[in-house]
Each structure stands twice: as structure tokens, then as C-alpha cells.
Amino acid sequence: MGSSKVCKMLTHQYVINDPLHQLFDAVRAISVQGYDEQRRVIYWNKGSELLYGYSKEQARGEKIEDLIIPEKLRKIVVNAHHNWITKDIEIPAAEITLRKKNGHEISVFSSHVMFTNQYNNKQMYCIDIDLTDVRQAQAQALFKEHMLETIFEAIPDLFFLMEADGTILDYHANNKNNLYISANEFIGKNMTEVLPEKIANQFKSHIRKTIQQETMTCFEYELSMPHGLGYFEARISHLAKYKQVMVIVRDITEQHKSAELIRHQAYYDSLTLLPNRFLALDRLSQILIEAERNNEKAVVLFLDLDDFKKANDSLGHEIGDKLLIESAARLQQVLRKEDTVGRLGGDEFIILLRGLTEHHNALAIAENLLKAFREPFKIGGRELILTMSIGIAIYPKNGTCASDLLRNADTAMYQAKALGRNTYSFFTKEMNTSMQRRFKIEEQMHGALERNEFELHYQAQFDAKNENIIGAEALLRWYNPKLGHITPEEFIPIAEHTGLIVPIGQYVMRQALNFLTQWQNADQQQYTMAVNLSPRQFRDMGLLSFIENTLRESNISSKYLELEVTEGVLMSGQSYIHQALEQINELGIKLSMDDFGTGYSSLSYLRQYPFDVLKIDRSFINGITLNEADYNLVKATIAMSHSLGLTVVAEGVETKEQLLLLRDLDCDFIQGYYFSKPIPAMQLLEFSARYYQ
Template identity: 75%
Template sequence: MKSSKIDNMLIHEYVINDPLHQLFDAVNAISVQGYDEERRVIYWNEGSELLYGYSQDEAAGQKLEDLIIPKPMRDRVISAHRDWIKNGTEIPATEITLRHKNGDDVSVFSSHVMFTNQYNTKQMYCIDVDLTAVRQAQAQAIFKEHMLETIFEAIPDSFLLMEIDGTIIDYHTNNKNNLDVTPEQFIGKNMQDILPDEVANKFKTHIAKVIKQEGMISFEYDLTLPQGLVYFEARVSYLSKYNQVVTIIRDITEQYKSAELIRHQAYFDSLTSLPNRFLALDRLSQMLIEAERNNEKTSVFFLDIDDFKKINDSLGHEIGDKLLIDAANRLQQVLRKEDTLGRLGGDEFIVLLRGVADHNNTLAIAEDLLKTFRNPFKIDGRELILTISIGVAIYPENGRCASDLLRNADTAMYQAKASGRNTYSFFTKEMNVIMQRRFEIEEQMHGALERNEFELHYQPKLDVKNEKVIGSEALLRWHNPALGNVTPNEFIPIAEHTGLIVPIGKFVIKQALRFLNEWQNIDQQKYTMAVNLSPRQFRDAGLLIFIKNTLSEANVSPENLELEITEGVLMCGQSFIHDALIEINGLGIKLAMDDFGTGYSSLSYLRQYPFDVLKIDRSFINGITLNKADCDLVKATIAMSHSLGLTVVAEGVETKEQLSLLADLGCDFVQGYFLSKPLPAKQLLDFSAQLYPI
């Protein structure tokens, strides 16, 4: 009992009036233990109780190795401690696994310091950081440095113990980079002596606040140091028992940088660094407020790079990204400083003109924007010639809010596309009616298949020589209760754009082949059925398997199916298109080039792909009996096709004279209103029954 009292008295002597102990008594996030020369506990803070499970009373006087050192490590710890006491060999800071009171492992980063007290005896202090908590802080702070640096940056960097007047009693830091002088030079000085007046006054003000209200107060400040402007967060706590203040200071410069990066990513496009949609529309809203106040006009340009998708598909996204960056730089050069160029996404840009005097200013800018694309883009040794389509809406004539102006500029851009591209178009009310119709069609198209609104009509195809029907072309018709009859010219491009053409196309193939089987069985004739395929359908990986299975289910021979494609399918030059056409030919299905003569490179495509049929566009048939040029062109096309082994079909035959002339020119088959308009299935059966009565 007596020995215990003596030990407690000795321990008390180590602790009393020790400012370092006062500092760590106020911090429970870090375990701090003090040991005498025999490795007995002389100090055990609250952080140690939380980390290792032993209370201060339980730990006092116990030996280090008996408390928290696992058995395999004990001899090494005892030896290392003795070497430090006798030989001055410091124990290095390291990550180790110690032992909790309940026997569990405790993973810590442990650092050590040796003091010689007033009794000329040595005391070792261990500062242990729970790595679990530090790693959580590390993840939140997004630091990417070495683990050791991350740990110390994730906890408070600097500890100050101060009198209430700001005089520093004790100071400790893990980051020497933010100090102009050593910590020892701080001791005994007032904050007014070592900090700029503005910062020192902040400390003085917040110390006064925390003394009055207690608890913890935090505030931020910055200092210009040799490495630049550094931001700090200070947390101030009042130790009323000692009438002292503990301040924990943290370097938060990286958090400022991260916040700035997040702000940039929220408002600017990551590829071009232009304002993104959110920021561009916000700026437009501000411009409109100014325009209304100053009675000015504001112009909104919606820009789209023509055929940009072909660049991505054929040359890759890396080339496409470089092209977008160059395009942004070119467009920026045309604009004034007060104007805004933003990227809405993909290949779409927005231009905002502030304080426009009249339409001529807007017109001049539109011309200049088009001119920026006149010169080829030089990307990775390639020269690429591109154009843009521009839609323009003007405040207040074309809208009084940002969303209306952007929508109307977008509508005008589509009109520019429809006008041949590489041009600009100003918004009109008539244009808005057209776009509204487009939106309504797209809305109603969703679910139209399920509602059984689509129906196939069939246009008979006539053998010119014997004047017999040899087949038909399946044509899709759509009647919607809300919209009425919607023409294919309206809904097919929208279906292609939205991707709905894929399920609709499968419906057409299945219905057409099912009817072909019925038609052949009734008339006992081997008719052919022509079905159009769109470019989007070719990107469906299951297309060919679907066609093959549908032929089998409908009991139709492949040679009785004719797939019609236009030049638009072939223009992208993708390898999967070529492979699909070869496989179609391999299945025995006939391949027809539709609308021949309306494109630019049809002859080269006839050489590249295994076509069986060539269909001459109706625009040439209309004039064959009226002018020699059209007649000669059709005559040459028929002769060329026959020389390539192709069967020729003339579309749009509407008069007896046209049919007679085509017969003289050697055309194989015709279709058009002279023979019959497209008919529903039942009417086609009745029509053919008149020709082939049973």
C-alpha cells in the first residue's frame, strides 16, 4: 500500500504543471502515453483510454510491455527502449499492431519522443494515431500523397497552447513547410508578434468569443508564405480549468483547390473548358435581365457540326475530341469579350450575343461563324473539311426567357439542316409549328406498335414483257387517333432518329413475309416481296438472325425476299454494313439499290456490293416522255445495269406512255400508280385474283 502511494506521488510529480500534458489532455483523437526509464506508465490521456481500453487508473504504474505490447514484440520493445536510454538510439516512427485490453489488435502509427525531466531522469512519450480513423479522414480529404503525409494532413497540423491574451505557451506541428521560423521561436511570443495584424486580430476576436461562450469556434484565414498563398482553418477551445486556450490549426489549401476544381467542373465543359449548358443558360438569363433593363436585343445561336457523328464512327473519338477543341477555338475567335460561347454537349454549341443593336449585327456574326469552318481542320496529319448549321433566335421577338430562346434557336438550327446545311436560319413561328408537329409525332410513336396503329400496304410490281404481277413492295402506313394519317416522309426519319425504327422494321418484315406466304398459297404463284431497310436497322446486331428465323417461320424461300437499301446506308463505309450485305447475299436474299440516281457515288457502290436489283428513282421516270435528257439517262442506266447482271425496276410509272417507252428501253419491272396504288393486304389479294382467277 505504501509503495503504491509513493508511485502515485512520483507520477504526480511528472505530471503537475506540465503544459505538454495540458495540451494532450485536451485532445482525445490521439493516444499519448508517458513512460519512465523502467517503461512504467506516468501519463495516460483520454485518447489512450479510448484506443486501448485501459483507464488512467488501470494503466498508471504498469509496464509498457504488459499493457499493449503483443508477446512476440516484447523483447524487441524492451531492447529498443534500453538502447534509447543508454545509447541515445531513437525509436523510429512506424506503423505497428499493438494490443487492446480485450486482446484485439490495434493498428496504429506510433511515434516517440524522449525528455529529460527536472529530476534528470528520462521520460519517453508515445504518440499513437488510430489508423482506421486516419484512413477515413484520408478518403474524405482526397489527398494523394504518401500514407504518412496523408495521416498527418488529415489530422490537425499544428497545436498551440496559449494564454487568453494570445501568448503561446507550447507549440507543436507536423508540417514545417508552413513555418517561417522554428516552433521554439514561437514559445513566449504573442500572436500579434508573429502574424499579420489582420490575422492576429481574427485570433483575438475568436479567442474572446470562445471564452465567453465556451465550446469550440472555428474560423479560416490565409497567409502568404514562400510557397505561395496558403489557407488555414483554426479551431479554438477554451480550457476553463486552466484559463488557457487550445488552438488546432489545419492547412486546408488542398480543400480550397478541390472546391475550386469542383466549381469548375460544375460550370465548365471538361473537354473544351467552355461554359457548359448550366452556366451558359445562367448567363443567358442574366443577359436577358440586362437587355430588358436597357431595352436591348440579345441573340442566341444554336450551332451543330454537320455529320460530326461520321468523324467519330470512322476516325474514332480521339480525333473527334481534338476536332471539337479546335472548333471551339475557332468559334471563340469570332466573338467579342462580352459574348459567350458554350458547349451544350456532343457537337452542339451555343453563342450568346449581348446588347445587339439590330439584326444586321446578328447576321454578320452568323456569317463569320460559318467562315471559321471554311479552312480544313488539320488533325493528326489529316485534313478534314466540315461545316456547321446555325439556328438563331432573338430576344424579345422569339422568346422572353432562356428556355424559350434556346428551344427556338434549336428549331431554327433544324431548319438550317433541312435547307442543305452549312447555313444559318432565323426562327419563325411557322418553323415552330413544324417542330411542334415533330414532337407530337415522336410522342405518339412510342406505343404505336403495341396499339396496333401500323399497317402494311403493298404496291404491286409488274413484269414489263408479259405484263404480269411478279411481286410487290411493302410500304408502312400509320394512322394515329390523335394525329390522323401520318405520312412515311414524316414519321420514318423520326423513327430512325429515336431508334424506334428497329422494332418497327421487325414488324414490317414479319408482317410482309407472313402475307407473302398467304399470297403465294392463294394464287399458287412465286411472288417476291420487297422490304426497305434503314441505316439504323443495320446497326442492330440481331437483324440477320431475325430475318433468317422469320423466313423459316413464314415458310418463305430467301430468294423471294428482296431487301431495298438506299445510298445513305452505304455512305458511312462501316465494315459491319459490308459484312451484313455479304451475308444477306449468302443467304440467297436479293439485294436492291433503291432511289438510284439521287446520290453521288452510286456507281462505285454497284461495284463494291452484291446487288441484284437496281431501282430507278421516280424523279427520272417523270420526264422520260417529255425530254430527251431524262430518256437518255434512263436508257443508259438500264443498259449499264444489264451489263452488270442487274435487274432494273422503274418507280413512279403513272402513264401508259411511260410504260411503253420503258418496255422499248428494255426495263424489266415497273411499279407505280398506272398499275396500282399501294393496297392493303385484302385488296391486293382481290387485285391479283382478277389477274389470276382460280
């Protein structure tokens, strides 16, 4: 690339700042054009394309008088522009009749700004507003005129022109408070004389790289400013023709703080500030690697606060939150610095002990944990006694991977509950009845489909504003002659673990879509059907083709199917998950984030994946009429979702008061016992038929 071409490119890139053009590009309601000293178009926004009919490719490089100026005004416009350039006689804002590409005349209110860059080249910007609606156009023109002037004064970047050796020749800064030191202290000096050594060396290294590779380089650095620690991004380009470099410095302190906040929210529990499930399991994996390398034991303690739900429900969420915070603090006081305590969710905590060599070390820590909870909690003028049950799993005896150890510690915790609570239990293969029931459930699950033991119930969903039925969620139920009714909370994790969730999920999909066909035909309504997908189903390579075939066989359009996923599906971050969700979106199937608010990284998932629907968990809906915190959280969630283009469904609506509040908050759809509990297919047909009578 020639030096003159580089110079031209850099002049355009840095004199016409990208935030300015991003603003203009986002505005379609007004026309913004930029012209050089020869009146040639250097900028032409979308508003100009819409107003005058020329694309930016057609306009760029053409003179203003050849594009939009009528014949009778050309000489006046040319002279006026020349007088502004040479005599500094400004062109006043005025109403003027111009010409579109198709030859038609158009009246606009035109205002102008002349901008002189650091090379003393003048660039004129015109803002034209269609005067079809004169009053509105005049108000907008006045506003935009002031806005443009403000923008030119508010460009935040700092510009420095330097010799190749780092000597500072010139600078530009609209706000001189952004300078590290005053201009008279650095003009003519080498940056090594005015910047801290570490930062100066970074600049020298990147200047050298820019010159050698003939490419723009950038890097970030932190600098102690008079107002505090700041973070900056520097971009360096080589002006080869002049043997100089252009350095553009942008303050990214706020972005850096936001990124740090997002990272913290992704890995730490917002209430207790402890590592969340994701970070705790990641640390457990690292601990197991160290334990294997050093031939040591590692211990996982699974903790559950006894009767916390009762205290939370009876005393309120505020007291419950304070109990969780104080519990987290007590747990940390007992542990060594090298150990980890994390919050898995709700009232469940996990403790990871590394570098243990003896079994009794874990026993001593468990006893100290129980002892720490013997003192009453003093919260809100009350003294509350809170105990906990602890399950203990030891590496490598009780498992060699994080998931096995966590599951076995969880099982041991339930054994501690069965022993009377306020105690601990070590995991053993023979330890508890819950494991025996698990085996029985797993045994009976094989063949349950063939024996027709599964049945779908459907919970209707309603439009929050007019209370019309808009669809339903399909919910799986299981009755086994030997075990009786088995809850989804019991059998779904087992089906997931054994892989039986795949054929069971296919059964659910077929039944739900076949019923949807029957339901739509019966009521002549375009109902939707929501079906849950579990993590294991995403590993099924035939998932997408099965869904497509079932839609085709049921004669159901993909837009009437909604697939619900929870954070558990997304936490692994596996590429096949992302690919499957993208393919689901491409099929036109709606994608719903289920149980929103109960996880740890839901906001980041909404950015990463193509969700259409967000379902607010029933635990928050239950509290919206009871406490301001839940109300504000639901209100913010609905507003955020709508700003992202998401439809919002509130789960667990049980009272008219909840419905009215959600309606006031512009919630889209409602689901809950207030309208209907989950019911079998035939009952739903009867229910919807009666509902519209």
C-alpha cells in the first residue's frame, strides 16, 4: 500500500471519528452528508439515500451541485461554499428546495457545519430534514443542529502525532482533563520522558512493530490518572510518507469495569459473593488434577441448610437472604485459605478440600462446620437457630471425576438428612434408601414406554391482556404399578443419566404435536405447544431430523412449536449445543429460556443464543405481591426482555392479584394454577371448549 494511500486512509479514519459515523449511520430520519473543499461527497448516510434516492456508492466522490442542487441554485451554492472556505462566511441554516435522483423537487431544512481537521483540511457537513411536516421538521432540524455541534465537541479520543522514535509533535484533545499531564509538559518531548517506564516500553514496542509490519497495532494499558486508575486502548498507525506515527488513545475505563463486572457475575453468586456452581466445579476439576499428580486425597462436602425453606417462607426472603449471607461467612471462617466454599443454588453449598492425606482430616472439618452453626444467628432483632446436613465424598475412593464426586456427596447429604439432620454422612455404596429407590426407578423405567405408563398433561398458557388461551406446555407424568406415581423431579435426572431420556423425549414430542393438531382443528385456533428439552437430548445426533419429521407427520408448522431449555443445557458451553440451538432457530422453531432467574449466567446466555421467549421462574412470581424486591426484579426482567425482542411468560401465577400486576408490567403470557393446573389431553379439549363458550 503506497504512502499517500495510507495517509489518505488514516486521515479519513481518525479525523472522521468512528463513533460519529456510527451515530449518523444509525439515524435514518435525517440526511447527513459530508463534503470536502471541492464539494465532493465524502460521507453519505442512510437518511441521505432514503431522502434523495442516491446510494452512498453512487454519491461518493460526486459534487453537491451535480447531485441535488437545482440548476437555478448551483451558482449560489458554489459561491456560498467557496466564501465559507476562503472568507469564513458561514452558510446559514435555511429552508431550501433541492432535487432528488428522479428529478422531483423536495423542500428541506438544511443546516451546515464546517469542520477543520489537524491537517487544516476543511470538511462541510450538511443536515437535511424533509419538510413534509414543517413543524416537526423545524424542531428536529434545530435539535440536530445543536446535536451535531455538541458531537464535534464531545469526541472522546486523544490524538498524538509522533516521530518514529516517540517524540511527541502534536496532539488533539477536546477535553484536556483527559490528558495525563498538561500539553506544555509533553510537546516536543519523547514519551519515555513523560510516561511511566512500563507503559513507555509498551508504546515503543508497538511503534516498532507498526513500522516493521506496516500495519496498525493496538494494545491496552492502565495508567494512574489524577482522578484515579484508568484503562486505555492505544491504536498506532504508521504515516510512512512523513516518517511519523499517529497514536489514538481511547479511555476504556467504563468498558473495563463492565467487563470485570460481567466476569464476576458469570462466576460468583450475586448474593453471597461465593463462587457459583460453574466456578466451583471448575475448581474441583483442577483440585482433582493436583490430587492425582501428588497422590493426595481431595474431599467434596455437599451442604444443605436444614429447614431453610420454612424459615424463608415464614420470615420472608429478606431474612432468608441475610441467613444465606451469614451462613456463607461462617463457612469461610472455618476453612483454610487453600479450600473453596461455593454456593450451588438455593440453600445448597459446596466445600472443596485439597491436599488431604488422612480420612480424619475431613471428619474434623465437618465437625467444625457443624460447630460453627451452633451459635444462633442474630438477624433483624431475632435469634435464629439454623443447622445443616453434610454429605462427604472422597477422591479417589468415591469417584474420580467432578460429577461423580458431586453426585455422591449429594447422596450422602440426603443420608445425613435421613439420620435426623444437623449431622454429616460419608458416602458408601450401601448407605441409603434413596439410592435403592433410584435403582428401582431405573429398573422400572426400562420398558415403561412399551407398557404405556407415561402420559402427557398440558398446562394452558394465556394472553395476559385478554386472557385468551394461546397454547400450552407439555408436561410428562409417570405412573408405575409397582412404585406408584413418580415425580418428574425423581425420574427425569435418572432418564438423563441412563440415556433413556432420548426415546422418552421422542415420545413426548410425538404426543405433544399430535395433540396440538387435534387441538388446533377442534378449536380452529393457532395454538402453540411448548416442549422441554433436556441436556442429554442435545447430544442425540438425530434430534433435529426427528423434530423436522415429527412436525411434517403432524402437519404442524414449525412456528407453533416452542422448545424450552434451562441453564443446565447451556452451562457446558459445548459447540454442539450452540449449533443445535442455531439449527432450531433456522427451522423457525421458537426457543425459550425456562426457569429464568434461578441460574447464574442467564444474561450472558441471552446474548449468546437465539432465544425468542423468556419464562420467569415461579419463585419470583410468587413474591411479586409480597415484597418489593421480587416485584422490581420481575419488572426489570420484563423490560429487559422486551428491549431484546423477547416474549415473556410468567410461570406459577396463582392469584388474580399476581395476574393484574403482571398485566400492568406488560407481561405477555401467563401460566399457572390461577387458570388451570396441568391436565390430560381430553380435559384440556373440554376446558378450552368451555372457556370460549
